[in-house]
Amino acid sequence: MSIQFNHPQFIWSAADLLRGTYKQHQYGDVILPFTVLSRLDAVLAPTKPAVLAAVEGFDPDAEPPSAMLRVRAGHEYSFFNRSKHDLKTLQGDPDSLEENLRDYVNSFSSNVRDIFEKYKFEETIADLAANDLLLQILQHFAKANLHPSVVDNEKMGHIFEELIRKFAEASNETAGEHFTPREVVKLMVSILLANEEDLTTPGVIRDVYDPTAGTGGMLSVADDEIKALNPSAQVNLLGQELNASSYAICKADMVVKGQPIDNIVHGNTLTEPAFKNRTFHYGLSNPPFGVDWKQSRTVVTTEHEVAGFDGRFGPGLPRVSDGSMLFLMHLISKLREPSGTGEPGARGGGKGAIVLNGSPLFTGGAGSGESNIRKWVLDNDYLETIIGLPTDMFYNTGISTYVWILNKDKPKDRHRKVQLIDATAMFRKMRKSVGSKRKEISEDNIVEIVKLYEQFRETEHSKIFDTTDFMYRTITVERPLQLNYAFAPERIERVLALKSVEKLGEDAVGRLRDALERADQDSIQDAAGEITHSRTEFQAKFMTAATAAGLALKPALVKTIIDELGEYDENGEIVKKAGKPVPDASLRDTENVPWDEDIHAYLEREVKPFVPAAWIDESKTREGAEIPFTRHFYKYVPPRPLEEIDRDLDEVLGRIRARLEQVKA
Template identity: 70%
Template sequence: MNYSQFIWNVADVLRGTYKQHQYGQIILPFTVLARIDAVLEPTKQAVLKAAEGYELDAVPTAMLAARADHHYSFYNLSQHNLKTVANDPDTLEQNLRSYINKFSENVRDIFEKYKFEDTIADLAANNLLFQVIQHFAKVNLHPDNVSNEQMGNIFEELIRKFAEASNETAGEHFTPREVIELMVNLLLADDEDLRTDYIARSVYDPTAGTGGMLSVADDKIHQLNPTADVSLLGQELNPESYAICKADMVVKGQDVDNIALGNTLTDPAFENRTFHYGLSNPPFGVDWKGSKAVVEAEHKNQGFTGRFGAGLPRVSDGSLLFLQHLISKLNEPTVSANGVAQVGGRGAIVLNGSPLFTGGAGSGESNIRKWVLDNDYLEAIIGLPTDMFYNTGISTYIWVLNKQKKADRRGKVQLIDATNMFEKMRKSVGSKRKRLSESQIVEITRLYAAFDAADDKRSKVFDREEFIYRTITVERPLRLTWGFTTERVESLLASKEFGKLKLSEEQDAAVKASLSVFVESKAGVMGSSQAEVKDELLKVFVDAGVPVKPAALGKLVDELAERDESADVVTKAKKPVADASLRDTENVPWDEDIHEYLEREVKPFVPDAWIDESKTKDGAEIPFTRHFYEYVPPRSLEEIDRDLNEVLGRIKKRLEEVQA
């Protein structure tokens, strides 16, 4: 049975009364209700009997588990279930409300976030409630019939449909399952302790969406080690996605407090906890204007004791804020007398291309990248094919993070080009036209684990310093000549400084007449010294009865200057003055001396250049595409001419046939 399609078919009932983008507000909470109803049904009577005499929110769940063979941390104390509600149309709305309100608080929270009471009232007012309940009462979503993984797929399929209908921000709700599987594979590839019996592992997702990443991580860990004790924790901003994620986690037997609602950037949950694994797909290229005040305050007041000490990216894209947050939530390795007491955390985050290179040296983005590299947190970056996500076709990259690298990976960064590793889908789903096959996921994981660039052009290993550089400011001396040429005098008369003198008509006429004489005389020829021109200009103002302060006179003299490469260098305090118009910058590799670089790369072309060391900035970028670019020589002119002649010949032949 295609459960996703069956559930979606309830849209036939809603069509005409509701718009397509409103379907999700109705279908998703009913799907959650049908799932939880099916989960609780086998033990319902035992739970009711065990809870006799207790108030709704005072029932000890541990007692229920012991006496009712009930391993879930939620319950329902209503005599109704979905089928009995559907079988009594006369009191339908009343019974459904009562049924919902008899859930334990941790489940009621899910329906409250969906504003489910309003949905019930609205469906009843439109005479659709009975049809919708009957539809969902027909489907059996018990875990024995629909596994947790299948249920996750159903949720994702439904969410995708609603996201497309609502034109939601690309990639905001969920990540394609094969991308998640690759991310989880990468995280688990080097965890040698994972196969230890009854080992505890925690998985955290700060942008949990509907919980797909947490679910896949849970499944993969238990495939490797069925005895592992896995805790799944996450935070989600969107109430509907939060409701689905929480419902799924609750059904899995996770602690009800493990999924939090809220903005990870401004109100992070689990503040005093770190985790073994971190997974995240933050929204691509979304601004953080709404979080600006709180984030900037944390950056300023807490520095590196907070999450954003390394820097702040531009407000138009918050990707690198989520990267810093995820790193802050990974376990720090701790060492005891007997060795490592806590292994360092590992993370994987999906980002667009911008965080790799946006922002020059000294920018917030560059500072963040350098901090990540300096601390040796970055283990690998995997470039994915385009058109992998449902609502966007942009290039995406998986950053693999590790706070405790193996010895051979320390100080190294691996880049893997998987942009051509995909299979085309038979039918596009939104913007998603490509997918990773199981064999391709295995191959990318193998390339990562091998950590060997010798035999495969798709994997390259670099020293981390290769992505760090210094930007130097190269100055050249200012060379000027002064004189009373027509252009220079016009510039002086049009300047703000001349306007500030506020001359009378007589003074203005006298100054202009004197300057005109200089222009027409030999003195007007460019080439005079600054001192000579200054003396002559002062005499002009004195003769016209215009008082001029020395600072103002200096600025007016500057208007009579013109750059001349053959002129002498202008100096100040016996040092050459830099010509701002000739200023340039150069990026120098981190392991190279900046002065040696200047002598080799710059001075052969401009011998008078020097470095203004006060302006030198450290930078970092990861030019992923450049490292995998392969030059393809253009076609020869002879080959192009041959093809053109062939095409023209065919056109000529067809024209002759038409004319005939």
């Protein structure tokens, strides 16, 4: 007799059978794949006779044409199983159970076998058999009727998500290894769906994509929220995941939800992107924070250099130590371009939400890869909003995090605008922390943040800027090289230590030393003084001394020696080359000039009053962009009055003195 249930308690109770033989962190490795197997078995049961009839005559070792078997299995499903067994009949032959179960699993179409391979299910079967648990586990799951008529796709999806959560708890692992906090995902999805008038159109179709799908939590929440707004909506969930275990869980979750099984792909999004010729209505991602992309470097760099802006990484490449901005560019590339059709229910450009740490906001100066990427995002008006989240929101990190909202089809009032929302204080403390997660965003907090987004007004927690407010130019300010010259002993030693001088040979170096020291003595006796500001006069003195010593030096070496005998002096003669001042590298400086200001006007106002001889080397001017989120919400708190601090100190010192007196007594 089958058991009907509305929660995963019965399924997870299989842990009672495993207890003692398996450790807690291993329960999910058994329960999750068996849950998937039970669901698939129930889903395919009505069409099994037709599939078995269709495979008659085919070589048992060769897979029949997939299209034909899919038709026999039912147009609704993109997978099949050609085995004569099912979970109930497998129990009839306990002696051959291990072999028959392995055959049953291997008889699934390749797109389903992939799930069990990633779960390493054959190893699980062998291990259960070795511990005399295989039949008991199989009987347990055969009792659960998971047919869609009993447990629909939505309910099955929630059951599987609950099992994933229990698995994370049982394994005592950082939950962040498995999923993004659900309330963060709900906030992201709520923002994406806000003001989406076409979403209520009957039968509307929406594609949701996650390039870092993990266990599928973001896709599941998006599905739930869209269906809550429009039960008749068709939601296609697609994603890619690198970690084999997370991929297996995600793909299995999508299967039990009734999604096409090929919608979840295993692989590296950066080097082997799935769905190459497809874009999506919505994109969601929580890429790994601060993880390097060394292993992907060759492929990513080649795409950047060869494909340019026709590829994903045309704007630039971030430093190898953090690849999060690569995922940002990838996500943008997968959002739909505005259609311009105006058809009911046909949304224009795609919208995306991605979780990033603080680094992508400001890391890298003008001309760096990170800065170029930010400027490209702003230039193309893709960035709509950035939401600053509270710290301690994620299971595996307590750092500050930000949600970037991307939109390829902004409303008119948001054109060339960026909204910053400070939600860092919008949270409630958890009764019990989980890993690094000590705070959570409540339903009321989500409503408040979404309201700030929808209203798009300047408030204490919402600031609105032009895209160019975050752009700037970095100018290089040069000052002329001004030197005084002297044949001082310490300067002579610097000259003699030059490699170009050492190459002259011991004899020539000795004569050069004599010449310089003689010139030093002559300078001391000179009425004009030991130090001169005239390079021409000083060089003439040096050449006289060098000639007297029988030295014939090349002009380049003479210049090097004179430079080494010089030291900075603001009253010194300006060194020139080809009639133009030579810049002093030691005095070189840079200035960031706001985007809408002329760099020369800035120089005249901000620099020249203090350094009249300064100029801009325009060949070194770089364009940059940064988003100083925290600065725009900073509130100055004046220090306490000194009188108040002194009073508190006196009170503390008084208590200390009183206690010391008590000790003495």
